[in-house]
Amino acid sequence: MKQEIAIYWMRRDLRLTDNAALHHALKSGYPVLLLFIFDKHILSKLPSKQDARVTFIFDTIEQLNLDLNEYGSSLLIKYNTPEGAWAETLSAFNVKEVYTNHDYEPYARERDDTLAEYLASENIIYKTFKDQVIFEKNEIIKADGKPYTVFTPYYRQWQQKLDAFYFKAYPVQKYLKDLLPITIKNKLNLEDMGFERSMQKFPTKHFEDKLQTYEDKRDFPAEDATSHIGLHLRFGTISIREAVRAAITQKAHKWLSELAWRDFYMMILWHFPHTIQQSFKPAYDNIQWINDEADFEKWCNGNTGYPLVDAGMRQLNATGYMHNRVRMVVASFLTKHLLIDWRWGEAYFAEKLLDYEQASNVGGWQWACGCGNDAAPYFRVFNPELQAKKFDPQNKYIHQWIPELKQQKHVEPIVEHAFARERVLKVFKEALNQ
Structure with missing residues (x-):
């Protein structure tokens, strides 16, 4: 009889800290296996075989696997379509529950709806969580129940609603002892997926020192005055809650409003995917x-x-x-x-x-x-x-x-x-x- 486990499906939340779905998975009562899928549907559409983002993801995933090894666990890495990867995974493991974080893009919503149906047919519980934004979907709406389509009134309510509950960190570190003890030999490399290593330099995660001068200097391109954390927010190597905490601590009001613009556009895409x-x-x-x-x-x-x-x-x-x-x-x-x-x-x-x-x-x-x-x-x-x-x-x-x-x-x-x-x-x- 195979051991019963939970799976946390990692997508655009590539970190082991302050992570909603990972936190809930680790508290599920089941040992947790982390899964990452290099999605063939997405990768096949990329025009360049030197796409720097693929290199960034690959290197980040490799580092996460090394971090998991420190806890006696491994990252299960697949190069497949999501449908194929999940079929393989469910045949190899006795999965009872699956955890993942919300994604708001039309392709991702369709992918996740398909997975939800598939897991339900296999009697596997599927749970998803808000992680990449502070407020999502219908959390900030007008009095008539419709979404805001103008930023200024949206931001006014966003600020009024924002309190420590919404940017508190998930204490994931406390529960990493509940990872599935497993050693997986991942032999996948970039070439196997048809990509070459990009020599592109990536920005660091350090942004706090930019916040004090951000408002005054952000419009001048010759100044190195912006945070450069867009890449890290995009792939979740930094938590949005960490970014908001830093903005509030340093009273970086303009920078905070830029983070709110990100929430706003995610909300617009959710309600108006045709755009x-x-x-x-x-x-x-x-x-x-x-x-x-x-x-x-x-x-x-x-x-x-x-x-x-x-x-x-x-x-x-x-x-x-x-x-x-x-x-x-x-x-x-x-x-x-x-x-x-x-x-x-x-x-x-x-x-x-x-x-x-x-x-x-x-x-x-x-x-x-x-x-x-x-x-x-x-x-x-x-x-x-x-x-x-x-x-x-x-x-x-x-x-x-x-x-x-x-x-x-x-x-x-x-x-x-x-x-x-x-x-x-x-x-x-x-x-x-x-």
């Missing part, structure tokens, strides 16, 4: 985009002739990161100066950004285009040259990524600002008046 492909404001899907592929390629490569736009795109291509202020400028430029569909830009960011988060990325692109909830109005067209003068007055950031500009050798602008502004206002107005 990953459709504009939140349906009239914007009437826009007659030009979608010039040559212009798009120049934008991708940082060759538009607008230094701030080009510096941002080159930073993204070289590092997998782009400064937040510059993200707004390049997104506005693509959609409004070049009249290229926001979905093209969103997909490019999805391919390149280390910290790619579907909810925030879709929300940010729709905001810049003007078609989202709580969006910048369509007639607000960022002037990249004025943005550069305001936020990179000495051209430090621009010269870092476009050194040839010092010799006046940068390419000519592919479109003139005043012409582009007039054109986009006309095109958007026509679409919205249909």
Whole structure:
């Protein structure tokens, strides 16, 4: 008779500390086996075999396995579809309960609903928990029971509701003695999955020293003044509760509001999953985009002739990161100066950004285009040259990524600002008046 166990399915919560589902699993009364699945459905869609995020996940998983070895346990690592991995796992172990944390993306919801049905058919209890946000789904809603679609009133209620209960850490460490004692020889490597090791450098988890100056310096891309924890929040190597505790301790109000924006966009994606492909404001899907592929390629490569736009795109291509202020400028430029569909830009960011988060990325692109909830109005067209003068007055950031500009050798602008502004206002107005 095989030993009865519980499984904690690790996904975007790659840590053994302050982890909701892991904490509840360890208190289940069953010894707990940790499972991670390299999902073939997701990996097969990645265009680059050197995707740095796969390297980051792989290295993080290897380290977690070493940490588990210290407690006499191992991480069960699968490279398969979720359906295939779970079939293998249930045939190998006598699983009584499965624990995991919520994921709000449409693919993940469909995957988890399928798993719930499968486990129910096998008489296995399935429990899921909130972990990657402070407030989720219907926890912050309007008086009429509908979700907020504007951030400011949402954030007001978010702040009112926030108390220590919501950001208290789960004391996982106390219960790690209840892990399943097992030794598993994991022989999987990146090459087995068709990937090559990326040489990309990853940001550290240390962000506290940035909080005091964040509000004053965050808009200046030449300053190393942002926290760089997007990657760690995306894959859960840092707990959102830890981030909020630090913000409150240091009275970093602006940074706290940025964490709330993340909750807000997750909530929007939950209630309006169609927005990953459709504009939140349906009239914007009437826009007659030009979608010039040559212009798009120049934008991708940082060759538009607008230094701030080009510096941002080159930073993204070289590092997998782009400064937040510059993200707004390049997104506005693509959609409004070049009249290229926001979905093209969103997909490019999805391919390149280390910290790619579907909810925030879709929300940010729709905001810049003007078609989202709580969006910048369509007639607000960022002037990249004025943005550069305001936020990179000495051209430090621009010269870092476009050194040839010092010799006046940068390419000519592919479109003139005043012409582009007039054109986009006309095109958007026509679409919205249909």
